[in-house]
Amino acid sequence: MTTTVAISEELLALGRAARAASRALAKLHTDAKDRALRAIAEGLLTQQAEVLAANQKDMDAGRRNGLGEALLDRLMLNPARLEEMARGVEDIVRLPDPVGEEFDVRILPNGLRLGRRRVPLGVIGVIFESRPNVTIDIAALCLKSGNACILRGGSEAFHSTTALVGLIRAALATTGVTQDAVQSVASTDRALVTQMLQMKGSIDLLIPRGGAELVRFVAEHATMPAVTGGIGVCHTYVDRSADLDAAVRIVFNAKVQRPSVCNALDCVLVHSGAAPKLLPALADKLAEADVELRCDARALALLGPVGRRTRVTPATPDDWGKEFLALVLAVKVVDSQDEAQAHIERYGSGHTEAILTEDYSAAMRFVDEVDAAAVLVNASTRFNDGGQFGLGSEVAISTNKMHARGPMGLRELTSYKWVVLGNGHVRP
């Protein structure tokens, strides 16, 4: 059912070079990969001029094209940000290399020595939007895990991405690692995204890093396995038995600490037994951060007439199941854990779901029954993160069930092969 589009010769050449590079990378030991990573970090500290000049071009173009201040800020590079990127690379040097790790190793009853050995996936394609730091982050994670990568950054960051990839490739050259380990698509033509998604034989895994529209487009059109991640419609159910002070703190943290990311809270479901005390306290606390509350009728009734609290408004049907990525929170009163879980099942995106409760059975039931990449008890949804989980940096937070689910760090960028050492063994 797939109508193929023609893939440009340039992309096919990138694919061939990446495949060859992936074979070389798969054989590199950790020492060699870490040397290359340190050279990249060094480059970020000592060769800033070219990258900053390229970034200036992107910033100028962005201003001319009327990019908003938030987007311009995401796009902007300066020496401090390059230093931060260098520190990020150094952090990846310190992470353990998953490649070569063996697991399920045993000697079978017939004497065969058997185990699974982690190997790189091969070639990772990454399509990302404006933040140029993603270039360094993804390239470093792919390199450490022995994967070649083909990067396609957003058009707003085209010059920055190109300069950063140039810096990476120059660093690789000084350490004898093939430059084709990291390549970028040298065009802002959007048609190339569609073509990349057809490169099944050349790209083993496609990772979209960007907004919901990009992620959905990739999920719909990619012919190779693709990560679905970064879309988090996250709920927190405040049970009747919840510690109310803790609940206010946790909900505030989950909503306010970084509202623009996928694990930020979108909807709080409050048990009707807890709502009369909790909701006014929660509304007062969230008002400190100017959070807008979109409330169902029962929550509204408990918070007093509309207009008394300036940021309290009635919810519309669209507010359920919405990822706000802003200081907006949907609020609903429920009569039971059943009702809360049914709401989560209907509206959640399978990303991050939490219960706040002092009731042991309620907590166990929530953890057992709610189907999401991460389920939390008495903690902020913001914890669903590779760094917080101790995986180091992450390439994505996957909501797929196949392969990796939740934060994808280095190990999640690997496959494995079965290694069988015999001694003349034949099958009876």
Add this chain to the structure above:
Amino acid sequence: MTTTVAISEELLALGRAARAASRALAKLHTDAKDRALRAIAEGLLTQQAEVLAANQKDMDAGRRNGLGEALLDRLMLNPARLEEMARGVEDIVRLPDPVGEEFDVRILPNGLRLGRRRVPLGVIGVIFESRPNVTIDIAALCLKSGNACILRGGSEAFHSTTALVGLIRAALATTGVTQDAVQSVASTDRALVTQMLQMKGSIDLLIPRGGAELVRFVAEHATMPAVTGGIGVCHTYVDRSADLDAAVRIVFNAKVQRPSVCNALDCVLVHSGAAPKLLPALADKLAEADVELRCDARALALLGPVGRRTRVTPATPDDWGKEFLALVLAVKVVDSQDEAQAHIERYGSGHTEAILTEDYSAAMRFVDEVDAAAVLVNASTRFNDGGQFGLGSEVAISTNKMHARGPMGLRELTSYKWVVLGNGHVRP
């Protein structure tokens, strides 16, 4: 790039029922699942009449339609075969349940209790060809791993599959497990296969069980993750240092022990230093099983003029990279391990590759560098098998790198979720 086909209302209804069943199955404990499996095994022993009558219809139709004897034998059920299927189900009862297993469990420095808990994938779609025993095998593996399944058997086995699914569902009903855990597509219309491949929202994993044509069709057209498995172009490289007696035994076993399956040997690559002694001995041994050897020019020269050995013929270019599934073996003389590995890289299907050698460095190099689901040293390719690897029964031998690679047993039919237990934790 996807043109959707209309999905029939019947299939959509199967999908909805399977999704609902998968939610119920995910909550079942091992005891409940094992009770249901034992009821299925019991049914296979005590309610054979209906299944055998249905199978007779398929056999009669098969004879009318001129099915070959081999296919008729694969299709045929009798009391002994039903008993064997019952024993297979009992074996699955004894396998450990992967669901609920927790791994990477730890208490983080901030006191959060973190772990990954295995959960079922959800709904497994299986498209298989004529062997009706696959119905029981797959249904039992899906049930044990907490997955609902939608089965689509081959049209030749339609009545047998329908009767077996009826038997399963009757058994489930006696144990209180939802019957919709196991459903089959009640039509032999081939268009339904294409429709099934479009049911991305309803089917979480598609497993094709059948010939290369089916596997390739599924890989090309499935909109959901699909296993690519069962296509094994398997090589064995006989190094100069190989123990020649062991090499003859291992190659014979790999080719002859069960030639119709994916891990059977297709091509032997013999080092020129070993070929003069090995090839005549190997040809004599393989002649015992009437194996046809398709030889390159150097192998032919060593085996004497064509016609001296009746089953020795010149290889054609098509014989390299071919999965014979029969008593045919391609034979090539190479001058180095480099040449052997280059041949494997070009022609292998990433399934099973072996080296026979007494040279430690050659063995280590082969294991490190050859990219396949299983790499073996001094053992028959026939060992790449879930049962042989101690995984119990398998649903497929995957050549994908994403998710599971190699034999897919129960654990490979699961995903995981992150479980985070806090105590008022907020992210700093």
